[in-house]
Amino acid sequence: MSTAAPTIPAVRATLERASEIKESLAEIRLRVEAASSRNLSPTATTTPLLVAVSKYKPASDVFAAYENGQRDFGENYVQELTEKAPELPQDIQWHFIGTLQSNKAKTLASIPNLYSIQTLTSTKAATALNKALPLDRPSPLNVLLQVNTSGEDQKSGVSPLTPITPESEVDGAELVKLAKHILTECPLLRLQGLMTIGSLAESLSTEKENEDFACLVSTRDVLEGALARAGFPRESVKWGDENGRLLLSMGMSSDFEAALAAGSDIVRVGTGIFGARAKKEEITAQH
Secondary structure (H helix, E strand, O other), rough: OOOOOOOOOOOOOOOHHHHHHHHHHHHHHHHHHHOOOOOOOOOOOOOEEEEEEEEOOOOHHHHHHHOOOEEEEEEOOHHHHHHHHOOOOOOOOEEEOOOOHHEEHHHHHOOOOOEEEEOOOOHHHHHHHHHHOOOOOOOEEEEEEEEEEOOOOOOOOOOOOOOOHHHHHOOOOHHHHHHHHHHHHHHOEEEEEEEEEHHHHHHHHHHHOOHHHHHHHHHHHHHHHHHHHOOOOOOOOOOOOOOOOOEOOOOOOHHHHHHHHHOOOOOEEEEEOOOOOOHHHHHHHHH
């Protein structure tokens, strides 16, 4: 059986640029491996997923990383993702990590190789996504619920859960209601885990445990307990990984090593792989 040749963007990266990306990607992979080995959690995944964030970067940069074995890429803007995805190989797994608006659900759902949306925060958006996805999709679309662990007003996300909160209050919390809605009303979605961005102050601190990461870990544990009480035990494997464990997406270029040590399963690295980004207004001016 013949296989289709991978889609190659019209413009390829220069040899110098391709070499830069290859070296940076190799370095980040080594750092991911070293950092994950320091995580002593018995439930942590042994192979964390590295998502290369290609925000504001051309398709040629993405393809340079692809040629070096990278298959998971993250995008923050719907328009960028819809422009890049058709230009690049279809075995790429795209992760949407930007603010999710319900009116963009249909556009995102039309991308065949969209692998996950990591920023779900409402039942409205979940319902819109489930309705927009094609019924013949090979597998459900992975979704992660964004949690605002830092409590900052400028960040999206539902409120975290704490281990000391009474079960009656936990079961009625917004995060639990959203998770239950996906499990009961959205058959084309798979609740894969939780995501947080965390505060810059926490990511820059080297003196203590990152409170945002610790908060997401405890929130995951509390949520799993709430789902089990609601009739969705881990053994049902209706959510999370193949073992019914909700995955955690936390950590970016400045703090992914601390995130991995804290138990992250997915890290989102852009600058560390592709270098500094131009500002949005500079990109707009070029077009």
